[in-house]
Amino acid sequence: MNQRLAILLRISFAVLDLLVLNIAFIICQVMFEAHISNVDRLQYTYFWFFCNLAWVMPSWGMNIYNERDIYSFEKFSRHTMQAFAYFLGIVMLYIVFYKQADLSRLFIISVLSSFATSLLINRFLHLALQHVFQNKDHIVRKIMIIGYNERARKLAAYLEQEPVKTEIVGFCEDENKVHELSHYPIISGLDNVIETSKQYKVTEIFSTISPEQQKGIYTLMNEADQACIRFRIIPDLNQFIRKPVHIDYLNDMPVLSLRKEPLDDVGNRIKKRVYDIIVSALVIVLILSWLVPLISLLIWLESRGPVFFVQQRSGKNGEIFNCIKFRSMRVNRDANEKQATKHDNRITKMGKFMRKTNIDELPQFFNVFMSDMSIVGPRPHMLKHTDDYSKLIKQYMIRHFLKPGITGWAQINGFRGETRTVKDMNDRVQYDLWYLENWSLWLDTRVILLTAFNMAKGEKNAY
8 A cells, every 4th residue: 555655765765875875985085085196096986886886786686675674674674784794795806806996995994884884874764764654643544444344354454564654443334234342443334434534534444345235335435535535445356266366457447367467568578588688698609609618528528428408398388498408417318307316326527516506507598599488487397397296286387477597586595406395396386476476677687696696605405
């Protein structure tokens, strides 16, 4: 209900954090002006721009301004500290490897400590704003609920969790329909709703009784408009479907769907495809052009046979495609049916290194360029696994609404490699479905950055 407020807060704190970083830099530069020569000034400018980039990368990659945590001081502060730690690491790498930068160490310490202090002040400002939202009377939402039923009770429980101060004044229901004690008072019958709303200075009315159930609801809607009270209807869809649905409109006709799919939009699919083509082309030209001959030679020297392992896997809409990898195992008959396991004796020494570092997956950028795959998406599974798990997990095939990816949301959250149990696969599927419903180019970039980070630090399931 407070989507606009959440977006405003996210943008405000993201801009404010960048603002204090740049203010800290400007103040420190003024203080050290006498010690900065004209020759070194350009290096300080580079460092300035890099610091901005170094903060944007972890704060964006870790999604510290996400809607779930923006209202929680504890979570927001904890994630900010983690992002600042990554920020420090990136800045230190810059200082170590960019040897031309003749920067004052005292200047660097001053900027970083000033930024850390400013972030701390910003988070306490967040706490103060949170206190304001929950205590100022002029932004309080006073709500009346029409009807006393299971949906009304559930609605009241949800409204109690709203981050902006919300006061439920009570329910409106005929007394002969109430057979139990309610958490909030029954303040009126259905024939006196608007007058009671004015008496309690209600700003919003939620009706759990639909106009089809009681014709008088149409009259109440018009009367609420005249009284400047917002009127909302909570439809009962349980008789049709017993799970959350998304509502869209085809002109004036409401259309219910089981999930929202950003990539169902043609424009979004074009954006993702262009993104895939650009990134995959860069990888093929700048990396694979010299890496393929090198890796091919190393593979061939240890284990004679094909350099690439080409396997049929399940793609978008269940269509089969040939997935390309560097061969990391000795040629064997079980390759198309048996997953790699820990201490698998089929894996070569070179293969173990490639799997640990994910180098074996890099040829899949050719699959991306040829449109069989995307850079980010659900990992493609062997045909046998698709056949087996589709019978065991109800929502398994939904993940095939998307092109499979080289990496995915499930993989950066720890669900990669061998799936020992049905629960392991079910958990992976849930992450894939979350990605399906929350896709954006920003999310793709975040997954790519976190995948690169995980490759650098190593993963326990990479074998």
